Each structure stands twice: as C-alpha cells, then as structure tokens.
Amino acid sequence: MLSYRHIYHAGNFADVLKHLVLARVLRHLTAKDKPLCYLDTHAGSGSYALQSVAALQNREFDSGIGRLWERTDLPAPVAGYVELVRAANPGGALHQYPGSPWFARHLLRQQDRLLLCELHSDDFMRLRRHCEGDRRVRISEADGFRELLALLPPPERRGLVLIDPPYEIKTDYQTVVDTLIGAHRRFATGVYAIWYPVVERERVRLLERKVKASGIRHVQRFELSVRPDSMGHGMTGSGMLVVNPPWTLAAEMATALPYLAEVLGDRDGSGRPIGGYRCEILAGE
Numbered sequence: 519m520l521s522y523r524h525i526y527h528a529g530n531f532a533d534v535l536k537h538l539v540l541a542r543v544l545r546h547l548t549a550k551d552k553p554l555c556y557l558d559t560h561a562g563s564g565s566y567a568l569q570s571v572a573a574l575q576n577r578e579f580d581s582g583i584g585r586l587w588e589r590t591d592l593p594a595p596v597a598g599y600v601e602l603v604r605a606a607n608p609g610g611a612l613h614q615y616p617g618s619p620w621f622a623r624h625l626l627r628q629q630d631r632l633l634l635c636e637l638h639s640d641d642f643m644r645l646r647r648h649c650e651g652d653r654r655v656r657i658s659e660a661d662g663f664r665e666l667l668a669l670l671p672p673p674e675r676r677g678l679v680l681i682d683p684p685y686e687i688k689t690d691y692q693t694v695v696d697t698l699i700g701a702h703r704r705f706a707t708g709v710y711a712i713w714y715p716v717v718e719r720e721r722v723r724l725l726e727r728k729v730k731a732s733g734i735r736h737v738q739r740f741e742l743s744v745r746p747d748s749m750g751h752g753m754t755g756s757g758m759l760v761v762n763p764p765w766t767l768a769a770e771m772a773t774a775l776p777y778l779a780e781v782l783g784d785r786d787g788s789g790r791p792i793g794g795y796r797c798e799i800l801a802g803e
C-alpha cells in the first residue's frame with residue numbers, strides 16, 4: 519500500500535531543485551531537432567492545486583516556489599524555471615504547482631515522446647486526465663523501475679530518464695542504483711536524472727559510493743540543503759545526480775545553487791542562512 523502523496527510536498531524546496539535541473543536538461547536536449555524520448559519512472563499526478571486541503575496542510579510551497587515568486591533578482595537559470603511555473607499559472611497568482619510531466623510536456627516538441635509511470639491509482643487517474651488528448655504521451659500504472667528496464671533503449675536513441683521515487687521504502691535506495699546500472703547497460707548514452715532526499719546523510723553517502731563503484735562515467739551531483747544535516751529529523755536537503763549531463767548544466771547550477779541556498783535556506787538567530795549546496799563531479803567523463 520503506497521502512502522506517499524506528492525500533493526503534500528508540491529512546490530517545496532526539493533521540487534524547486536528537481537524541476538530546475540529537469541528544465542535545464544530539457545532545454546538543452548530540445549535545442550537539437552532530433553526526436554527525444556522522456557521517461558518518468560515516478561510521474562505523480564502532473565499538476566498540484568496549492569489551495570487544496572492537502573497542499574495547505576503544511577504549506578511546503580511557501581518555503582519553496584513561494585519564496586521565488588515575487589523576487590526580481592533571480593539568476594538566469596532560476597528565472598527560466600520560475601517563468602515556466604508562471605506559464606502554469608496564467609492568472610498571475612500562484613495557484614497551481616506543475617509536476618515533472620507538466621514541465622516535460624511543456625518543453626518537449628511534436629516529434630518527442632513521453633513515457634510516464636505512476637503506481638498510485640488516484641494519482642494515475644489524475645495523471646491520465648492531465649495528459650488527456652496529448653498523443654505524445656503513454657502512461658502506465660506500473661512499477662516505474664521495472665517498466666524503465668523494459669522500455670530501454672528507446673528507438674529515438676536520445677532520451678532523458680527522470681527517476682524520482684518517494685524513498686518511502688528504504689529499499690528504494692538500492693533499487694535506484696540497481697535500476698540505474700541496468701538502464702545504463704541498455705542505454706549508455708541516455709541522460710539520467712535521479713532525485714534523492716537528505717534525511718540521513720549516511721544513506722546519501724552509501725548511494726554515492728554505489729554509483730561511483732558502478733563504473734558509470736560522467737556523473738554530476740547538485741544538492742541543496744536548507745539546514746544542516748540532522749540524523750533522521752526530517753528532510754534537510756535534497757539532491758540530483760545527473761548521468762551524462764549537458765555540458766552547460768554545471769555552470770548553470772553553479773550560478774543557481776548559491777542563490778537558492780541564500781533564499782530558500784532557513785536562518786539562524788542573526789538572520790544568516792544555515793543551508794548549503796554541493797555542485798560537484800562524482801565521476802569524470
């Protein structure tokens with residue numbers, strides 16, 4: 519029984535980082551005319567109503583997208599991401615937070631395809647409604663890890679895979695590594711973006727060690743923390759591992775991350791931000 523529902527977290531600081539990276543990678547990949555395949559193993563429902571009871575329960579969006587919404591000093595990559603969220607809110611006020619399928623549908627072209635997996639039946643139904651009439655999209659109510667391995671390599675031979683599990687079950691950390699290795703064996707030139715939470719630093723270190731030990735080359739890591747690590751007392755940060763990143767990504771994130779740490783980070787008694795960021799190469803080319 520799946521209990522994780524993304525609506526409670528939509529638009530939080532972790533979504534900001536994830537969707538910023540997703541948007542930058544898609545912008546880069548769509549600069550070439552050649553068709554592209556986007557695979558989202560854990561797609562969610564596509565879009566989230568921020569005035570819903572669930573989203574308002576903890577108002578996580580207030581300390582994520584909410585802090586960027588009115589800013590006039592956004593660095594270019596962050597400004598591009600906020601513009602996309604604005605496009606999902608044509609009325610001008612922040613009512614809707616777009617999910618990864620929305621960003622992908624918005625940025626991809628007619629020649630591209632989207633393959634989306636969502637296992638929770640309610641979110642699957644919402645996702646189906648969200649994508650209704652979009653002939654580029656195929657949705658499966660299936661385990662995204664398994665489905666991904668069955669779908670690779672895509673006939674287009676160009677693709678982006680987003681792996682964004684809830685880590686509700688601790689085996690997800692291992693499954694992510696196993697799936698990445700299996701997927702990379704089938705489709706070594708694909709771009710892979712893997713989201714992870716920082717709840718217990720040791721789990722992140724282990725994930726990192728396993729990715730390094732896999733021998734997969736060309737891996738970068740972008741991490742944003744809003745407060746220092748604390749053993750198991752909630753999510754203090756989150757990161758994205760990107761395999762085969764566009765050559766432009768590291769410089770864009772080097773501009774975006776210090777800004778995000780400053781604006782989204784919690785503050786100490788003197789008003790200084792207590793978060794931080796990492797922008798580094800985990801494996802060279």
Ligand SMILES: C[S@@+](CC[C@H](N)C(=O)[O-])C[C@H]1O[C@@H](n2cnc3c(N)ncnc32)[C@H](O)[C@@H]1O
Binds near residue numbers: 523560635638683
């Ligand atoms: C973090 S949310 C996804 C958010 C989405 N990628 C976005 O950025 O908007 C994770 C989703 O994975 C779904 N899920 C959990 N286990 C799954 C599995 N094995 N396969 C596919 N979906 C799964 C959950 O129901 C949830 O909607």
